[in-house]
Amino acid sequence: MNGISRPLKNFKPSKSVMVMGVLLYLVALMAFSMNHHTVLKKEPVPFVVKKDSVASVKAFTAVYKVLMSPRCMNCHPQGDIPLQGDDSHLHTMFPKRGMEGKGVLAMKCANCHQPTNTPGLHTPPGNPNWHLPPANMKMVFEGKTPRQLAKQLVDPKQNGHKNMQQLVEHADDGLVLSGWNMGEGRTLPPMSHAAFKKAWLTWLSTGAYAPKK
């Protein structure tokens, strides 16, 4: 035992004082952590780019494979009719995009596509926000080369007015995520959402370089 511990050994505060002390400490700790949490919420982690063209182009190769898979490309068609199936044929019944991308007249997307997947093989997949890109910004994937698609994705005039921070967040968009939950009978994108997100973030954070072709 050292000299400091001896006086403490003889010091015996009443039980209530000790309990009060512990409580005060806990309240202070909670207040600090809540305040700290609020500050984090208000200020999103800034997007930092560390340019690396080789790593960026390599990451985009993986991104491109996912975006050109039927689960993503089918709702980014060249024309105004969505695509369907693993062979990306024109959607049966030929529903049309409409101004907002939500269909037209008696053929709105949500007339058949419910907020959740419909049970059964090849039944309509569901999402509360099911739609194509709008008519004034079609964000076409179909037929695009890796270079064309990469350049389109980072151009706010062609990507739905998204800046880099919004592109980062878009990886977790509900409709993007639904690509990995399309119901029975549909092939999933060629990698997990986690692997896609990692490639997407790597591509953006290394400078979002476009491949040569």
Add this chain to the structure above:
Amino acid sequence: MINLNVNHKSYQIDADPDMPLLWVIRDIIGLTGTKYGCGVAQCGACTIHLNGEAVRSCVTKLSRGAGQEITTIEGLSANNNHPAQLAWNEENVPQCGYCHSGQIMSAAVLLREKPNPTDQDIDDAMAGNLCRCGTYLRIRKAIHLAAELQKKEGGTS
């Protein structure tokens, strides 16, 4: 219990929230004008209006309809006198008739949103309603007539 408003009447439904609206409408409420065709939103025979939109009731869950405004063919007009119904009758559109409640429900949405539809508008709006008898040309003719009737009457129900 789930509250369902069908044709301006309120029903308290004791059923699985995942039950298709079509079953509720036909088997529980007893309105059998809406038909079962494919069960997977591919034919349009089960078309009803959910808040004015032509939804396929075979894939629409009861829970989606809770508290919303639902209209079936029985509630489209007070006396079967919606312009589309009158025109269908005038043009003798149905052959077997099975798909036509769905056809008329889709046509009613089209006529509301495009009071003077072109042939292309009709094709765009009606492409999801199949007719095994092939009455498409009469359907198109009836929709044009319904548009004229609607204009004369100055509005739809």
